[in-house]
Amino acid sequence: MLKVFICGGSGYAGGELLRILSQHPEVVVAGVTSEKSAGKSVTDLFPHLHKYSYLRYEPLRREKIADRADLFFMALPHAESQEAVNFLFQKGRKVIDLSADYRLRDAGTYEKWYKVPHRFPATLKKAVYGLPEIYRNRIQRSRLIANPGCYPTGAILGLLPALREKLIDVTSIVIDSKSGTSGAGRRSEAVFSFCEVNEGFKAYAIGTHRHTPEIEQELSLLYRAGITVNFTPHLLPVDRGILTTIYAPLVKKVTTEEALKIYRDAYEKEPFVRVFEYGSYPNIKNVRGTNFCEIGLKINERTDTLIMVTAIDNLVKGASGQAIHNMNIMMGFDERTALDSLALFP
Amino acid sequence: MLKVFICGGSGYAGGELLRILSQHPEVVVAGVTSEKSAGKSVTDLFPHLHKYSYLRYEPLRREKIADRADLFFMALPHAESQEAVNFLFQKGRKVIDLSADYRLRDAGTYEKWYKVPHRFPATLKKAVYGLPEIYRNRIQRSRLIANPGCYPTGAILGLLPALREKLIDVTSIVIDSKSGTSGAGRRSEAVFSFCEVNEGFKAYAIGTHRHTPEIEQELSLLYRAGITVNFTPHLLPVDRGILTTIYAPLVKKVTTEEALKIYRDAYEKEPFVRVFEYGSYPNIKNVRGTNFCEIGLKINERTDTLIMVTAIDNLVKGASGQAIHNMNIMMGFDERTALDSLALFP
Amino acid sequence: MLKVFICGGSGYAGGELLRILSQHPEVVVAGVTSEKSAGKSVTDLFPHLHKYSYLRYEPLRREKIADRADLFFMALPHAESQEAVNFLFQKGRKVIDLSADYRLRDAGTYEKWYKVPHRFPATLKKAVYGLPEIYRNRIQRSRLIANPGCYPTGAILGLLPALREKLIDVTSIVIDSKSGTSGAGRRSEAVFSFCEVNEGFKAYAIGTHRHTPEIEQELSLLYRAGITVNFTPHLLPVDRGILTTIYAPLVKKVTTEEALKIYRDAYEKEPFVRVFEYGSYPNIKNVRGTNFCEIGLKINERTDTLIMVTAIDNLVKGASGQAIHNMNIMMGFDERTALDSLALFP
């Protein structure tokens, strides 16, 4: 049995790791940390996780925990993750970091968007961006995974085949994303209280969201040239799910059917990407609780534009499910293990 | 007192006309039609409209009703509206048509998108597109108003100043709209049932929605050149509201502050358009139940793109409120009459 | 024009007072207080209240504000209201207190449930419980109104005719209430955040909710004998509305129709209570944004039980609307002023 540890287990990503791992036959959860909730049991914070009634939050004492597990899931806030990740990695442990701290290859870009310097550039170089659809082989051989952000996951998977096949003009890509409220984390802020979010809908952080450089980094690597995008996140009054609608002018003449074939071919062997038939588009409700990314697309022939729509569950494929997928790859488990259930609908 | 009649009063737009008119001191509702609900009282269908307990639905007998009112609100399904509008207009009545039948100036375009021919091209020529922010003067002098569609209202108002000032490249405008479910009407279809819509979010009719030619017609007239757009509607799990996020590359160098000033100047005298300060963007929740269109914008300097966000209540500014605004203009009432209340929040 | 002042205007009840008063032709808002938000403008906290863009929150300096208005709405937290109410009342002002501080006639009961002593028993004696359907005459002559709680309003109006007519056994009344989340106020607590409330439903404070003694006081006065009740509140994933389902064994043989007639007679002259027809029951959605209390009832003949259902908007009839109704009565305005609009549906 693989012993895993969760650092930062009191938020939604931590809760979701526990939920999914409860179905994993090869894994045992050795411990879970939280500074604020140290001493409390997991079920105090998450009554639905009653299988973990034996588990109590403890403070993150890095020396103390390093020997208690083989693999560490880090679900700490951005910037707080840097040091603990570095320590555990240096200790020879496997680390999957759900924060943004090891996602941006360029420490300067990290500092520019996250307003703190990166103090472990050597470790940063070892990190592999944990999007299996691009980096499966490297993930397999790596001990440090930077688990992708929720918005980047939906955006990158939506554009990957189009960029590889050079179908689109990359100078004016529009990525219009709509995320469920769990994406904001488990918060005690009036702005995320029920009465403020319910029956509402708004854009936020237009042009300034921190997932922008992460999206641009990966798109640029795919395209082998620098890409800058318009990325606008919106807040949906639902618990879970991100729908991303992407627009890019075509540079090749292809039909919707041909574009769909390109997408299907690109993802043919992927266990967690599903490309839809002509005329069908995804709905976040159909991926709720699952690790799937569902993709539909359409070419608007009146404007010669490729329009892609992707749907994921931000807490699963956009966070904890993808982290466990990465673990499965790293450990040589069947990739689908614990991630094989169908969506809860309705 | 102005006598008004509502043809097609059993849907949400009809109910909303009645709700708003109940606050109008100059208007009396002389009758309301519904084929399916003929004989029933208004409160059978809409218990919340208890002030109208005296009112029963009757079938639309055009000869019988023509003399019973001075102004007719037509909230019939598309294509069904053509003939009744023509008849009442020819009889010398004032008509405000909430259907799409008299919105498209070109009968051929109408037939192409609505799959039925337009049988009254002479009457069509008399119709004025009822967006007061553009056509106030013509509305004042007209007897036939084609009340704008919900999506076009939010899209056009978001682009109007940018087009007039030639700020943007019009060849790749993206209009990404998200609408509350009441936009689909009062339906008995499983696809709009609670459990299908709730906690879901999806795009639909990508590149094919019938509001596309209406948007393009008005943008082209504003710009004095043909414009084709990418318009994608999405279905939000809320009752009311449309948020529209619009992207267009800049062709002039302006700052966000300068663009905001252009917008503020353009709408300075408009009673129902509010342009936000720098860094503020609208939320559909703040316009719920009101006739306001709220606008925020941002220039993404990394991509030289103007990003506009507009919020309206699809049933008010996007339908019945705008219809009553048009009536106020036609009749010389204070434009704000019955439309002056603040949003219901939360 | 009547000058009014709002003490504690940063919560939902304060926002709702402002929203409704914006429709009142006889009233001008002279000021609004908030300790935490002093210096901010009303629209910083409530963008939807843009008509009040001139108004800034100020700290509650009782001496400074006493002369600036004729009537004070107090929307302060329980216990904090005591002193300010007493001061303004002693200064000769009219006061409508939305807190619980002056609702319980017995200071000992107050202390027992609210865990603080009542320091102004003389002023407490002057307070009139502001439920117009019972105390209209006294309200008219009073300068100090204790505005009823949200749950008590729905519970008392549901039982009033049955108690007056001695229809029911009062020893085992069950009051099962379900409230929208705005009833908890504008909170920054994780437990009221969107993802915790949405798609959830739970009971809370079973047998211990502070509205219990208020309900019992008024029922006992109506019945002229002591009544103890089972009162269970529940949290609904909606913004607004309280539905209360009440059960009491019959002691008289009456039919549903006869009971409905008793209710209709009791409320015949009430502008804001609507008794439904046989077989119809209220829905909170139909009273949203209104000051109405809607009532349906049924006699279960298999168990000889009277089952009453009432619906109100907790922020209107359950708080700010009822406060304005009380103001209208005190000032001799038409009772319906500013409270006459129909529900926002859907």
Added chain:
Amino acid sequence: MLKVFICGGSGYAGGELLRILSQHPEVVVAGVTSEKSAGKSVTDLFPHLHKYSYLRYEPLRREKIADRADLFFMALPHAESQEAVNFLFQKGRKVIDLSADYRLRDAGTYEKWYKVPHRFPATLKKAVYGLPEIYRNRIQRSRLIANPGCYPTGAILGLLPALREKLIDVTSIVIDSKSGTSGAGRRSEAVFSFCEVNEGFKAYAIGTHRHTPEIEQELSLLYRAGITVNFTPHLLPVDRGILTTIYAPLVKKVTTEEALKIYRDAYEKEPFVRVFEYGSYPNIKNVRGTNFCEIGLKINERTDTLIMVTAIDNLVKGASGQAIHNMNIMMGFDERTALDSLALFP
């Protein structure tokens, strides 16, 4: 591998059977029927069930299907189920009927509430009411299971220990239930459309709901004397979940702690019932997607009343999960098989 067949697989209960069975290692789905959707694939109706892309709906030809499976789940509408169940049972098959047709032991009671006669009284006598917490032993030996209704499951489990221990006066039990909208099935009726249900809450079928005799039958059997109850269902604006609040006067002097111990003892060995600690009450959100029934209780000492609150997922413990639990018992599988996952939260 056990071959199972689903008759009536186009509704939410059918979809949920398929979702859960996809996790069952001992079962293969041999076919699924639907009259209206015959010829369509399962994924046409339920895109989230993509593992069943090979499966198409077929009409229910009883002779044709009888030999294709060992066990039949019947999710047909009430009254339509009678004959098919009888046929398959007579053919020697195992049958689990999710309709109400074989739940009421007395054919006269069935006819009174369901308005159709029961045509197979001999088969009816063989049916076992499929609530494992009461009838586990009989279920094990039976070939015909009448799977309990959603409301009865939550009501009976909430009262079982109190009735067995004779804690309560049974003459005035109040059962106040609140159900998510999926309980109404997959409907094409305006009354269940999103805009009608969302932000609403109402009681319905007061004193007349068809689950009443089912609840009364089982409570009476537990108590060994006839019990009549007040049962009021309400419609919650959530997808899933039933919260039931139950009130009964105490006839024994017990404390909340003592009552909790009685409940804990009663359910100690039950894999799917969880009794909470003092002061904790269930929330439907914490059982979403699971087969658990969670129970909290409180004795109101001011009124000597026992107040019980139970939460289930109406589609799982209230329908398809319980059906699969029954199958597991009948077949000798581990009872938890395929039912062991934790709730999807948030």
